[in-house]
Amino acid sequence: MADSGVIDGPGRKDEIERAKSEGKDLTKEEKQRLRKEKKQQKKIKEKKDDKASQENEKEKKPVTSAAPASQPPTQPTVQKAPSAVPATAPVSVPASEASVPADKPTKTKAELKAERRARQEAERASKQTKKGETGQQAATSKPKAPPSDLQPVVKRLPEHIQVDNPDVLKKLAKKLERQQIPLRSDYGYKVSLFSHLHQYSRKAPLTQQLSIPSTVIHPAIVRLGLQYSHGIVAGSNARSVALLHAFKQVIRDYTTPQNEELSRDLVNKLKPYISFLNQCRPLSASMGNAIKYIKKEISNIPSNCKEDEAKNKLLNCIESYINEKIILAGVAIAKCAIEKQKISDGDVILVYGCSSLVNHILCKAFEKNRKFRVIVVDSRPRLEGKEALRRLVQKGISCTYVLISAVSYILPEVSKVFLGAHALLANGYVMSRVGTSQIALVAKAFNVPVLVCCETYKFCDRVQTDSFVSNELDDPDDLIVTRKGTTPLEGWENESSLGLLNLVYDVTPPDFVDLVITELGMIPCTSVPVVLRVKNVDQ
Amino acid sequence: MELQAVLMAAGGGSRMTDLTYNTPKAMLPVGNKPLMWYPLNLLEKVGFEEVIVITTKEVQKAMSTDLKIKDVKMKLDVVSIQEDGDMGTADALRHIQPKIKTDILVLSCDLITDVALHEVVDLFRAHNATMAMLMSKAHEFTETVPGQKGKKKTAEQRDFVGVDKSGKRLLFMANEADLEDGLSIRKSIMRKHPRMLIKTGLVDAHLYCLKKAVVDFLTENKSISSIRGELVPYLVRKQFSKTVNSQKLKDDTDDQTQEKNDGPLLISSRDEPLLQLAQERSCWNDHRGDMSEAYHGGKLRCYVHIMDQGLCCRVNTLAAYIEVNRLAPKLFEEPSVHPSADISERCQMGSDSIIGAVCHIADKTSIKRSTIGNFTTVKEKVKVTNSIIMHGVTIEEGCNIQGSVICSNAVIGRGADLKYCLVGNGQHIEPEGKSTKNSSDRL
Numbered sequence: 001m002a003d004s005g006v007i008d009g010p011g012r013k014d015e016i017e018r019a020k021s022e023g024k025d026l027t028k029e030e031k032q033r034l035r036k037e038k039k040q041q042k043k044i045k046e047k048k049d050d051k052a053s054q055e056n057e058k059e060k061k062p063v064t065s066a067a068p069a070s071q072p073p074t075q076p077t078v079q080k081a082p083s084a085v086p087a088t089a090p091v092s093v094p095a096s097e098a099s100v101p102a103d104k105p106t107k108t109k110a111e112l113k114a115e116r117r118a119r120q121e122a123e124r125a126s127k128q129t130k131k132g133e134t135g136q137q138a139a140t141s142k143p144k145a146p147p148s149d150l151q152p153v154v155k156r157l158p159e160h161i162q163v164d165n166p167d168v169l170k171k172l173a174k175k176l177e178r179q180q181i182p183l184r185s186d187y188g189y190k191v192s193l194f195s196h197l198h199q200y201s202r203k204a205p206l207t208q209q210l211s212i213p214s215t216v217i218h219p220a221i222v223r224l225g226l227q228y229s230h231g232i233v234a235g236s237n238a239r240s241v242a243l244l245h246a247f248k249q250v251i252r253d254y255t256t257p258q259n260e261e262l263s264r265d266l267v268n269k270l271k272p273y274i275s276f277l278n279q280c281r282p283l284s285a286s287m288g289n290a291i292k293y294i295k296k297e298i299s300n301i302p303s304n305c306k307e308d309e310a311k312n313k314l315l316n317c318i319e320s321y322i323n324e325k326i327i328l329a330g331v332a333i334a335k336c337a338i339e340k341q342k343i344s345d346g347d348v349i350l351v352y353g354c355s356s357l358v359n360h361i362l363c364k365a366f367e368k369n370r371k372f373r374v375i376v377v378d379s380r381p382r383l384e385g386k387e388a389l390r391r392l393v394q395k396g397i398s399c400t401y402v403l404i405s406a407v408s409y410i411l412p413e414v415s416k417v418f419l420g421a422h423a424l425l426a427n428g429y430v431m432s433r434v435g436t437s438q439i440a441l442v443a444k445a446f447n448v449p450v451l452v453c454c455e456t457y458k459f460c461d462r463v464q465t466d467s468f469v470s471n472e473l474d475d476p477d478d479l480i481v482t483r484k485g486t487t488p489l490e491g492w493e494n495e496s497s498l499g500l501l502n503l504v505y506d507v508t509p510p511d512f513v514d515l516v517i518t519e520l521g522m523i524p525c526t527s528v529p530v531v532l533r534v535k536n537v538d539q
Numbered sequence: 540m541e542l543q544a545v546l547m548a549a550g551g552g553s554r555m556t557d558l559t560y561n562t563p564k565a566m567l568p569v570g571n572k573p574l575m576w577y578p579l580n581l582l583e584k585v586g587f588e589e590v591i592v593i594t595t596k597e598v599q600k601a602m603s604t605d606l607k608i609k610d611v612k613m614k615l616d617v618v619s620i621q622e623d624g625d626m627g628t629a630d631a632l633r634h635i636q637p638k639i640k641t642d643i644l645v646l647s648c649d650l651i652t653d654v655a656l657h658e659v660v661d662l663f664r665a666h667n668a669t670m671a672m673l674m675s676k677a678h679e680f681t682e683t684v685p686g687q688k689g690k691k692k693t694a695e696q697r698d699f700v701g702v703d704k705s706g707k708r709l710l711f712m713a714n715e716a717d718l719e720d721g722l723s724i725r726k727s728i729m730r731k732h733p734r735m736l737i738k739t740g741l742v743d744a745h746l747y748c749l750k751k752a753v754v755d756f757l758t759e760n761k762s763i764s765s766i767r768g769e770l771v772p773y774l775v776r777k778q779f780s781k782t783v784n785s786q787k788l789k790d791d792t793d794d795q796t797q798e799k800n801d802g803p804l805l806i807s808s809r810d811e812p813l814l815q816l817a818q819e820r821s822c823w824n825d826h827r828g829d830m831s832e833a834y835h836g837g838k839l840r841c842y843v844h845i846m847d848q849g850l851c852c853r854v855n856t857l858a859a860y861i862e863v864n865r866l867a868p869k870l871f872e873e874p875s876v877h878p879s880a881d882i883s884e885r886c887q888m889g890s891d892s893i894i895g896a897v898c899h900i901a902d903k904t905s906i907k908r909s910t911i912g913n914f915t916t917v918k919e920k921v922k923v924t925n926s927i928i929m930h931g932v933t934i935e936e937g938c939n940i941q942g943s944v945i946c947s948n949a950v951i952g953r954g955a956d957l958k959y960c961l962v963g964n965g966q967h968i969e970p971e972g973k974s975t976k977n978s979s980d981r982l
Contacts, residue, residue, distance in 0.1 A: 211586020219541035226665040238821035245813040354822035384822045
């Protein structure tokens with residue numbers, strides 16, 4: 001994900017800044033040294049934070065910033081237990097998880113803010129003194145899932161939501177130059193609320209600036225990038241599958257250069273490709289997870305493995321990932337939904353846009369002879385609902401088609417709403433095509449159950465509460481419509497006060513979603529972090 | 540490697556024999572550069588590093604001595620074929636089939652254009668097309684053609700090109716010569732693409748992106764000899780044929796011979812299962828309103844990019860040659876006077892004239908809207924207007940040359956007055972000769 005580059009601690013930041021200021025790339029030795037220091041710092045932090053979690057468990061009372069004074073005296077008693085702490089950490093975690101709901105209602109927003117501020121002060125203090133004094137830090141940290149997250153994390157903002165910051169743009173330009181990838185320039189006037197996001201035009205593809213027999217970027221990746229930017233491959237699942245297919249071709253054509261190891265060199269080869277695809281169209285959450293998986297698999301290849309074996313292994317990994325996470329997950333979700341009577345006879349089901357998973361579920365239910373009818377809700381400018389309508393009607397399902405403006409008119413007839421998701425965020429919010437939150441809201445007002453269908457590989461550990469901070473801006477020229485030969489909005493760029501906004505995603509709060517159907521079963525929206533944690537522990 | 544470039548430079552220039560009987564078409568000077576330099580320059584600008592050039596031995600010899608072609612930084616892999624003229628473009632492709640390892644971009648040596656090549660190649664890549672080609676809106680040639688008495692318009696065979704609503708997908712292509720009774724379109728095509736635009740005023744630029752499977756197909760089907768004349772219409776027709784679209788290919792025994800012929804084409808067009816899956820899951824369709832999936836399930840697709848702005852010219856007639864001499868120099872930011880030319884101060888030279896290397900232009904000459912080749916000598920009191928003068932020509936004093944084409948090594952005697960004439964290679968025009976709209980190419 002975009003947030004994967006999280007800085008763990010202040011010490012490491014110093015190191016990296018020092019190296020950068022020296023003006024040369026980190027050599028192998030320096031990298032190893034950095035890695036060692038990182039590990040040491042992590043250990044120190046783990047000790048600090050596990051002490052804190054143990055304290056909080058023992059006390060089980062709301063922790064405020066006033067409490068630090070009382071805590072240092074109890075510290076020395078706990079300090080004898082640091083060696084036992086890492087072993088007990090996983091065990092303590094579920095307990096602390098259980099204590100979280102109890103703690104939550106007792107803390108107010110102001111207290112949380114104060115905690116956060118105190119945490120930052122503590123960081124600054126510890127940076128200056130460089131001692132292991134943990135008093136202030138321990139007091140303010142809430143018991144969170146894995147021990148590493150207990151550290152006060154200063155998250156670095158991903159660059160794709162900082163487009164109006166010229167420094168970030170410069171950094172991006174430098175990085176792309178290093179990778180020999182052309183920079184795609186933004187197009188048109190951006191609405192001020194969204195000026196921090198990229199906005200590209202489909203008429204200026206990235207291939208304009210590439211050489212035609214593309215040598216820097218593998219041809220399969222160029223083709224994929226073009227298909228993304230033209231919208232030929234659209235939809236979370238389709239994009240991931242196409243990405244993995246292109247990676248398979250890249251791996252097949254790859255040869256390890258001399259004095260390099262496949263496990264490290266192949267990952268470096270993939271980085272410019274991923275930047276290129278990001279420039280063509282911002283990566284989706286499912287793609288990000290797939291890339292993480294592949295990178296992990298590549299780095300886990302033992303160094304004594306022969307090249308052909310390694311390549312075959314990787315190709316098989318990709319095949320099995322697609323099979324398990326996408327195809328079989330789809331089958332399992334459909335089975336789950338149908339057998340648990342989520343689609344029963346006489347149902348009127350409302351779907352929005354074209355979600356491959358929801359279409360699959362409905363088609364399977366129809367094959368199992370359930371009697372239901374479908375209402376397809378569609379919205380401009382993509383009009384994806386027409387494609388969903390075509391697929392359902394082809395199977396023989398009786399459908400109704402409305403535009404999103406008619407949703408409140410049609411909802412009294414509806415018995416269930418099935419929605420697809422682009423990603424499920426760690427705080428339970430559902431990120432999906434723009435318009436989904438509207439439908440969920442109206443459905444809630446009419447007391448119609450809303451079910452979201454999503455495979456687990458789309459779960460991401462990002463947190464978002466609004467649709468402004470991180471979104472995608474599509475080509476604004478899509479909004480220009482020709483009516484009977486006239487195009488009223490044709491010269492929109494010349495109007496200084498007119499901006500066209502073509503949003504792609506929005507987030508739906510978990511209060512509007514009643515159930516999420518995944519291949520692990522039917523879970524409430526708020527259990528997403530649990531699933532993520534289980535996945536992390538597995539890996 | 541993504542694309543290999545193939546330049547077809549063996550053509551004879553059958554429609555401008557006056558110019559080509561001594562100089563091969565590929566080496567005709569246009570703006571003082573050989574004709575085949577222009578497509579090579581286009582490929583080099585875009586980023587190609589290697590080009591396979593199919594040409595005759597004569598041209599190969601001329602290429603090795605030409606300075607401009609030596610300037611080209613790409614690696615030229617020259618393949619020479621017999622000059623008997625029986626080998627068509629498709630035959631030439633079959634000849635170099637062992638060298639072809641990936642998809643190819645086929646160019647003709649007489650194409651002069653400033654098209655953004657990525658437009659054509661993007662269609663080829665994005666839609667996984669079997670063929671993508673370039674066409675341009677035709678322009679009327681306004682200059683008087685020397686050697687033609689009166690405005691005689693040769694009956695040009697029109698091309699009927701049918702494209703779909705978006706203007707990118709090629710649905711129908713036929714030449715007027717092949718349509719005897721009238722234009723008939725199959726019902727299956729109309730059912731799939733109810734809106735078809737048929738255009739007749741288009742010029743085929745002879746620039747094709749072809750999949751490697753097409754070259755393999757050519758090696759099996761030896762009956763196809765010309766790309767433009769036979770292969771392209773065949774591929775366009777094959778898009779909608781039943782054998783390509785039907786899934787049950789192995790069941791029908793009648794279709795087996797057909798299948799053998801089309802074998803390589805079909806195998807290439809059967810997408811891998813993952814690509815199939817991606818397409819199934821994608822919510823994109825290229826058309827709306829009927830029940831079929833994207834591309835109507837067709838695996839073979841042909842695309843065309845139609846240029847409406849910019850220069851795109853094929854130099855295969857005299858009129859085109861003259862037109863292009865006027866326009867081509869504007870494509871490049873080069874000084875119109877070669878630094879090594881010796882021009883006296885009292886010479887009136889228009890800004891749209893081009894003077895080649897090592898020229899001698901004497902006093903009191905007037906050169907307007909003309910191209911003067913390398914090693915040419917122009918003596919005093921000569922008026923040259925609207926003309927093309929090739930290399931090594933000597934023009935004696937007092938001549939008046941208007942709207943003419945004078946080929947290499949010709950000598951124009953003193954006081955000659957040429958209007959709209961075509962003087963062949965090495966010809967001598969008598970002094971005080973007056974010729975109007977004459978074409979002298981006989982030695």
